[in-house]
Amino acid sequence: MELDKMDENDWKYHGEGNKSLVVSHVQLSRVLRLLKYPAEDSENPPQTVEQAFRQIQNIVDFSSNVMSSLLGEKFIHSGEVVKLPLEFVRQLSIKVQHQRPAWRCEKVMDIYSGCALCLPNLTAPALHQPAHTPPLCIEIKPKCGFLPSSKHVSKDIKTKVCRFCMHQHYKVASGKWKRRSLYCPLDLFSGNRQRMHFAIRHLIEEPQNNLKIFKGGQCIYSSKEGSDDAMDLTSLLHHLRPYFQHGNKRINSHVTSKAVLNDFIQVLVNALLSGGGGDGGVVTDRQGGGRSFCEASVFNKERIRHGSQGLPSDSVLFRTLQTQMLDTLDIEGLYPLFRRVEQHLQDFPKERTRLQMDGPYNEAFLEKLQKCPTEDDGSVEYAVAKVHQYRVAMTAKDCSIMVTLVPRSEEEEDDEGLSSQRWLRDFLSSRPPAFSYSVSILDLDPKPFDSIPRQLRLDQKIVSCYLRTGGALP
Ligand code: ATP
Ligand code: MG
Ligand code: ZN
Ligand code: MG
Known part of the structure; x- marks a missing residue:
């Protein structure tokens, strides 16, 4: 990829979130992630080229x-920050515009700075050989997987019903989504296979922006509102069937749709519980015990046949949950500390740099949040450390987990090309086709210090909406 010879025809629309738009290269396993602005600022970029570059460099450093x-x-x-020719970026923005889902178009792509983040395309790994069955990639945005236990929580309901489930009622009430999702993050993070299976089934039923499935780098399943293509369950099953044909359930050479879906979820659960190192077969060192239940989850506790073992400590879910749990005070306990820092910065504006409120995100920043005293000594340092921890936890509550599955043909059994570190063989399925898989975490942007008051207001709105409707929506 030569940055001075960029051609918009080599790139295509790949997807977008609230803050960035992503295009993928048609041949190389690369994506470019570009910033977005509110449409009303489109004539007037809200930041200079230097600021845009700094913002993306901050993302790289934070990650x-x-x-x-x-x-x-x-x-x-x-990934790495790249400077792109402005003409290329403008052409690209015109080219992708018509493919963008309407509900995302309240923001426009940044065409002024020419800055972007260049990343490997996790949905189309480089090691995949085009002649073979294309890889599958499952993107899950799991959201917060625990109930707060902070003494600062003022409403009892927050210790019983998880944030995601309460937020669902608010989103339906405010018209953001038509239907409530029955996915509950506490089930996914439980480490109990039945609960995880149940959670993923509900993600598939109502993906919203928490689930996307890619085949050979193309999105084949996501929120129905996100696209006008036929992305229903039938078409998903049609795509998945060839990957799960060989099961021992092949009686009269017909695998039922239910079996295909079960096998698919099974493979996914295994990948999520695996270490990403060592052998995924035996899971040792389980943590937590999966004791926590959300009262809004429709999973029937009585159905649990095997005791909950919790999450293996080297699994992606365990690491994500641990990082989310750096939010120990809940927004209600954190907010007074935010105010302490804010007051301090008003009195001593130059302290903003020393306290690293907007970066740089280096080892010193990490040290600040890791060396936080356990008790509040009234200092600004304590408040800053808790604010930093909270922001890191927010990022972990908002990230996506990508599971990439590369089907292995029989001839490939001993292919050395697949044995590179991150790729584990075979363990994911007891019957063919076996998948080589890799697990990644993406979307690890730092959340701004100034967004904390908004978090408090949102929390209050969600809780009061839930209490008002009594969680009684259908
Ligand atoms: P959010 O609203 O969730 O904060 P965002 O605006 O921060 O999202 P991302 O989640 O980073 O943006 O990217 C948007 C989408 O682009 C992702 O959901 C994913 O489908 C796709 N994407 C991002 N990075 C990659 C990558 N490295 N490889 C493949 N696809 C990617
Ligand atoms: Mg995202
Ligand atoms: Zn829940
Ligand atoms: Mg993001």
Whole structure:
């Protein structure tokens, strides 16, 4: 990829979130992640080129120096900042515009700075050989997997019903989504296979922006509102069937749709519980015990046949949950500390740099949040450390987990090309086809210090909406 010879025809629309738009290269396993602005600022970029460059460099630093050490390096691809020719970016923005889902178009792509983040394309890994069956890639945005136990929580309901489940009622009430999702993050993070299976089935039923499935780098399943293509369960099953044909359930050479879906979820659960190192067969060192239940989850506790073992400590879910749990005070306990820092910065504006409120996200930043005193000594340092911890936890509550599955043909059994570190063989299925798989975490942007008051207001709105409707929506 030569940055001075960029051609928009080599790139295509790949997807987008709230803050960035992603395009993928048609041949290389590369994506470019570009910033987005609110449409009303489109004539007037809200930041200079230098600020845009700094913002993306901050994302890279935060991911590689802070999140990677908390979540585990093996899961992280931080990428690099690139400067693109402005003409290329403009052409690209015109080219992708008509493919963007309407509900995302309240923001526009940044065409002024020419800055972007270049990352490996996790949905189309380079080691895949085009002649073979294309890889599958499952993207899950799991959201917060625990109930707060902070003494600062003022509403009892928050210790019983998880944030995601309460937020679902609010989203339906405010018209963001038409239907409530029955996915509950506490089931996914439980480490109990039945509960995890149940959680993933509900993600598939109502993906919203928590589930996307890619085949050979193309999105084949996501929120129905996200696209006008036929992305229903039938078409998903049609795509998945060839990958799960060989099961021993092949009686009269027909595998039922239910069996295909079960096998698919099974493979996914295994990948999520695996270490990403060593052998995924025996899971040792389980943590937590999966004791926590959300009262809004429709999973029937009585159905649990095997005791909950909790999550293996080297799994992606365990590391994500641990990082989310750096939010020990809940927004209600954190907010007074935010105010303490804010007051201090008003009195001593130059302290903003020393306290690293907007970066740089380096080892010193990580140290600040890791060396936090357990008790509040009234200092600004304590408040800053808790604010930093909270922001890191917010990032971990908002990230996506990518599971890439590369089917292995029989001839490939001993292919050395697949034995590179991150790729584990075979363990995912007791019957063919076996998948080589890799697990990654993406979308690890730092959340701004100034967004904390908004978090408090949102929390209050969600809780009061839930209490008002009594969680009684259908
Ligand atoms: P959010 O609203 O969740 O915060 P965002 O605006 O921060 O999202 P990302 O989640 O980073 O943006 O990217 C948007 C989408 O682009 C992702 O959901 C994913 O499908 C795709 N994507 C991002 N990075 C990669 C990658 N390295 N490889 C493949 N696909 C990617
Ligand atoms: Mg995202
Ligand atoms: Zn829940
Ligand atoms: Mg994001």
